[in-house]
Amino acid sequence: MTALSSRSPRIGIIGTGAIGGYYGLMLARAGFDVHFLLRSEYAAVSQHGLHVNSTVHGQLHLHPVQAYACAADMPPCDWLLVGTKSTGNVDLAPTIAQVAAPNAKVVLLQNGLDVEDSLREHLPASLHLLGGLCYIGVHRSAPGVVEHQALGRVNLGYHSGTAANDEAQQKAIVEEGAGLFHRAGIESQAMANVHQARWHKLVWNVPYNGLSVLLGTGTKAMMADESSRELIQALMAEVVQGAHACGHDIPASYAGQMFTMTETMDDYLPSMYHDHEHKRPLELAAIYARPLAAARAAGCELPRMQALYQALSFIDRHNG
Numbered sequence: 488m489t490a491l492s493s494r495s496p497r498i499g500i501i502g503t504g505a506i507g508g509y510y511g512l513m514l515a516r517a518g519f520d521v522h523f524l525l526r527s528e529y530a531a532v533s534q535h536g537l538h539v540n541s542t543v544h545g546q547l548h549l550h551p552v553q554a555y556a557c558a559a560d561m562p563p564c565d566w567l568l569v570g571t572k573s574t575g576n577v578d579l580a581p582t583i584a585q586v587a588a589p590n591a592k593v594v595l596l597q598n599g600l601d602v603e604d605s606l607r608e609h610l611p612a613s614l615h616l617l618g619g620l621c622y623i624g625v626h627r628s629a630p631g632v633v634e635h636q637a638l639g640r641v642n643l644g645y646h647s648g649t650a651a652n653d654e655a656q657q658k659a660i661v662e663e664g665a666g667l668f669h670r671a672g673i674e675s676q677a678m679a680n681v682h683q684a685r686w687h688k689l690v691w692n693v694p695y696n697g698l699s700v701l702l703g704t705g706t707k708a709m710m711a712d713e714s715s716r717e718l719i720q721a722l723m724a725e726v727v728q729g730a731h732a733c734g735h736d737i738p739a740s741y742a743g744q745m746f747t748m749t750e751t752m753d754d755y756l757p758s759m760y761h762d763h764e765h766k767r768p769l770e771l772a773a774i775y776a777r778p779l780a781a782a783r784a785a786g787c788e789l790p791r792m793q794a795l796y797q798a799l800s801f802i803d804r805h806n807g
């Protein structure tokens with residue numbers, strides 16, 4: 488097992504949107520050396536800093552920000568937190584490779600199944616790749632401004648890299664990652680199986696993300712209507728069925744817990760709703776196409792999820 492570095496690690500945020508901005512700001516406020524890669528919001532963040540308006544922590548401001556418009560200008564980072572949408576993963580590997588210190592750990596803070604796969608094949612073999620499951624409600628309201636509505640936990644699981652055959656090293660890496668978040672006051676759990684953890688997260692994202700776009704509404708209205716409640720429950724049951732077919736046991740009670748949790752939440756617009764509003768591509772491959780294909784390959788058809796995916800594909804193609 489390789490020894491973990493004792494100096495404070497340098498953290499790079501690749502894609503400073505709602506997720507990257509929130510977690511990056513929290514880590515920087517905890518004293519970590521955090522460097523932020525931005526695209527369209529570079530000028531605003533360089534000038535005015537990053538703002539988080541949080542229902543949990545109040546109004547937070549980070550200024551100045553170590554902000555970059557170009558990956559080549561960033562210093563080598565030990566941990567890279569990727570906060571871009573999964574729709575851009577195929578093109579992201581050169582950017583990550585440019586910023587990564589030797590043996591760096593790259594965490595994909597994204598929703599969806601196996602989002603790591605398309606990136607892994609283009610990354611240097613020496614980099615460790617982890618999945619990060621964010622249980623949080625955040626969105627951007629203006630350049631450099633993030634609204635934090637609820638929650639915040641990040642669950643981490645090892646995906647691939649040179650520790651693939653060394654469970655003890657994987658555990659040490661994942662626990663080191665969780666430790667960074669803990670030091671910033673953020674809940675984080677190590678997950679033994681990242682594929683299973685991604686299926687778990689889909690139980691919420693499959694119904695609510697897609698239906699928010701299709702029905703044009705947030706969770707409150709969906710949870711108040713008998714037809715949408717039935718559809719949500721049926722979609723959740725299909726995700727659990729798909730996970731089972733792929734060899735991942737999700738307890739039957741888990742879907743019920745997610746449903747009840749959403750009933751108690753304030754009205755919430757999932758990230759796919761915001762993507763549709765802003766005419767950005769929807770994360771349909773990660774949240775729908777890939778799980779559907781995995782379930783089908785295991786002999787399991789998920790008809791309601793398939794219908795939702797087809798309707799969303801139409802909407803996505805006509806939203807440009």
Ligand SMILES: NC(=O)C1=CN([C@@H]2O[C@H](COP(=O)(O)OP(=O)(O)OC[C@H]3O[C@@H](n4cnc5c(N)ncnc54)[C@H](OP(=O)(O)O)[C@@H]3O)[C@@H](O)[C@H]2O)C=CC1
Nearest residue numbers: 502503504505506525526527571597598621623624625758
């Ligand atoms: N928002 C939420 O509450 C949750 C989101 N997630 C998941 O987290 C992921 C990120 O979502 P979210 O933060 O909401 O998305 P955002 O759209 O808010 O953020 C994405 C950011 O990545 C930037 N970006 C994209 N490509 C590049 C690039 N090549 N170089 C530099 N920057 C780039 C975008 O810049 P630009 O402004 O130029 O487009 C944007 O700032 C998604 O997979 C989502 O499903 C998971 C749980 C909750």
Ligand SMILES: CC(C)(CO)C(=O)C(=O)O
Nearest residue numbers: 621622623624691757758
């Ligand atoms: C539902 C929520 C807010 C918490 O599980 C979430 O994680 C998401 O929007 O993806």
